[in-house]
Amino acid sequence: MARKLLIAGNWKMNGLMADGVALAKGIAEEVKKLGKVQCEFLVCPPFTLLSSVKKALRGTKIAMGGQNCHFADKGAHTGDISPAMLKDIGCQYVILGHSERRTNHFETNEIVNVKAQAAYSNDLKAVICVGETLMEREAGQALDVCKKQVLDSVPESATWQNTVIAYEPVWAIGTGKVPTTADVAEMHAAIRKTLAKKLGKSNANRMRILYGGSVKPSNAKELLSLNDVDGALIGGASLKVEDFLGIAKNSGAF
Numbered sequence: 293m294a295r296k297l298l299i300a301g302n303w304k305m306n307g308l309m310a311d312g313v314a315l316a317k318g319i320a321e322e323v324k325k326l327g328k329v330q331c332e333f334l335v336c337p338p339f340t341l342l343s344s345v346k347k348a349l350r351g352t353k354i355a356m357g358g359q360n361c362h363f364a365d366k367g368a369h370t371g372d373i374s375p376a377m378l379k380d381i382g383c384q385y386v387i388l389g390h391s392e393r394r395t396n397h398f399e400t401n402e403i404v405n406v407k408a409q410a411a412y413s414n415d416l417k418a419v420i421c422v423g424e425t426l427m428e429r430e431a432g433q434a435l436d437v438c439k440k441q442v443l444d445s446v447p448e449s450a451t452w453q454n455t456v457i458a459y460e461p462v463w464a465i466g467t468g469k470v471p472t473t474a475d476v477a478e479m480h481a482a483i484r485k486t487l488a489k490k491l492g493k494s495n496a497n498r499m500r501i502l503y504g505g506s507v508k509p510s511n512a513k514e515l516l517s518l519n520d521v522d523g524a525l526i527g528g529a530s531l532k533v534e535d536f537l538g539i540a541k542n543s544g545a546f
Contacts, residue, residue, distance in 0.1 A: 301530025
């Protein structure tokens with residue numbers, strides 16, 4: 293079974309109400325113009341915009357996701373959002389273990405794992421992020437670091453239906469730097485092999501592995517044509533309609 297490309301936008305902490313609605317409407321209008329497409333679209337706005345973005349996406353097949361969640365459905369967790377709340381507002385996905393969460397909020401592989409299990413319990417698909425720092429890559433540790441993140445962050449209950457992996461080299465996020473296609477291909481192949489070891493070959497072969505880190509229209513074709521790259525998790529370029537759609541148009545899915 294061929295893996296369908298997923299073009300996902302992580303808006304991070306960007307967008308007030310008017311900006312977010314305009315961006316969502318712009319994406320929705322352009323996707324409608326494309327007609328029948330061979331890829332899926334996902335947007336992940338800040339929590340404050342989820343309700344309004346959901347309305348703006350009405351009538352389209354564009355999925356919506358949260359950028360994080362707690363592992364509990366409710367409780368004394370000031371400032372957190374539960375997976376049940378994300379599901380209730382209309383999310384189908386949630387990003388977990390992004391390097392900015394791992395670094396700035398000290399999230400461990402184990403925390404990401406329990407959050408993913410909570411997401412599954414609420415019928416959410418988890419986009420589990422892995423990636424190495426520049427220091428780890430220069431030390432020749434990139435493959436080992438990412439393999440361990442996959443083994444420890446991905447629950448035993450993960451399947452190709454409820455989980456997407458996103459490889460984002462930390463040093464490439466928002467820097468304009470991109471690994472060589474050989475490096476990306478090597479890492480994605482290693483991740484798939486690690487998934488097969490943990491979840492079985494059938495699951496691994498059908499699970500989507502996205503690339504993230506300074507993806508833009510000009511390099512999308514080269515990156516997304518690689519054998520084990522099944523889409524992109526896009527940061528800055530997802531905040532402009534023409535760039536987000538430009539990546540999709542150059543993905544080879546049309």
